[in-house]
Amino acid sequence: DGGITQSPKYLFRKEGQNVTLSCEQNLNHDAMYWYRQDPGQGLRLIYYSQIVNDFQKGDIAEGYSVSREKKESFPLTVTSAQKNPTAFYLCASSIRMSGELFFGEGSRLTVL
Amino acid sequence: GQQVMQIPQYQHVQEGEDFTTYCNSSTTLSNIQWYKQRPGGHPVFLIQLVKSGEVKKQKRLTFQFGEAKKNSSLHITATQTTDVGTYFCADNTGTASKLTFGTGTRLQVTL
Numbered sequence: 250d251g252g253i254t255q256s257p258k259y260l261f262r263k264e265g266q267n268v269t270l271s272c273e274q275n276l277n278h279d280a281m282y283w284y285r286q287d288p289g290q291g292l293r294l295i296y297y298s299q300i301v302n303d304f305q306k307g308d309i310a311e312g313y314s315v316s317r318e319k320k321e322s323f324p325l326t327v328t329s330a331q332k333n334p335t336a337f338y339l340c341a342s343s344i345r346m347s348g349e350l351f352f353g354e355g356s357r358l359t360v361l
Numbered sequence: 362g363q364q365v366m367q368i369p370q371y372q373h374v375q376e377g378e379d380f381t382t383y384c385n386s387s388t389t390l391s392n393i394q395w396y397k398q399r400p401g402g403h404p405v406f407l408i409q410l411v412k413s414g415e416v417k418k419q420k421r422l423t424f425q426f427g428e429a430k431k432n433s434s435l436h437i438t439a440t441q442t443t444d445v446g447t448y449f450c451a452d453n454t455g456t457a458s459k460l461t462f463g464t465g466t467r468l469q470v471t472l
Contacts, residue, residue: 282459291367291449292404292462307459339403347453349394350460352403 251276255340255353262334262360268327270356272340280346281323285309286337286355295338298323299346327358334360365390365452367463374470380437382466384450391454393433395424398465399446407435440470 253274262268274281280299284292294307298317312331317323323342327334337357341350366385374380384393392411396404408417410426410433417424423436437444447465454461 284462289467291464294459294461297459308461346459347392349406349409350396350404350451352405355403 253340253342253351253353255338255356257356258354260356260358262358264360265329267329268334268358270325270327270338270340270358272323272325272353273321274323274342274351274353275321276342276344276351277320278342278344278351279320280343280348281317282341282343282350283307283313283315283323283325284339284341286339292339295325297346334358365450365461365463367450367466369466370464371467372469374440374468376442376470376472377439380440380444380468382435382448382450382468384433384463386431386452386454388454389430390433390452391430392452393426394451394453394460395433395435396449396451396462397446398449402446404449437468440468442470442472444468445470 256271282297283295286292293309295313296315298304301320304315304317314326337355339355340353343350368383394409395407398404408424413430414428415426421438425434447467449465450463451460
């Protein structure tokens with residue numbers, strides 16, 4: 250089955266620790282994205298990538314980093330510089346930048 | 362950056378009642394997408410509207426794109442409990458065609 254896999258689904262970390270969230274897709278999509286969702290809020294774009302080895306900052310990139318070494322993979326690192334990292338993180342992909350987004354099931358990060 | 366306002370933030374209806382959510386922009390949109398997110402789930406694509414005045418239907422859901430391409434609406438006829446969730450509009454008019462999501466309308470349906 251084609252789709253997007255995010256892991257882990259739930260993650261607890263202590264303040265000051267870096268955390269890496271995994272996102273893998275087998276849809277052969279060029280574009281991949283990371284969004285952050287806070288309770289009762291919309292989705293805010295963290296980073297996006299239109300092609301392998303290239304990525305761009307979204308609206309709230311501070312305190313986050315990404316890499317795109319393979320077409321299928323777009324991991325997100327939440328660094329200790331992110332002041333309020335507790336949130337629901339959603340990875341998505343699309344055939345092209347303006348196309349329909351396919352989302353993973355999300356990773357819920359709680360920083361204690 | 363591009364801002365799309367979505368109203369209402371929340372609506373509670375009885376099953377069988379109709380529901381409408383609106384997406385408004387101060388600037389012209391190139392196109393708009395609608396997504397549904399069930400409680401605890403992830404957003405799922407519903408539809409994309411591209412043309413001025415476009416109307417599309419999916420069973421009980423009717424999507425409209427305004428004539429001036431500055432607003433859009435999603436109307437659900439005779440809601441069911443399966444319609445519960447948050448409905449988001451999203452536009453990609455801005456930089457690099459990246460999608461910007463509205464704040465969403467949370468729909469609660471009770472029997």
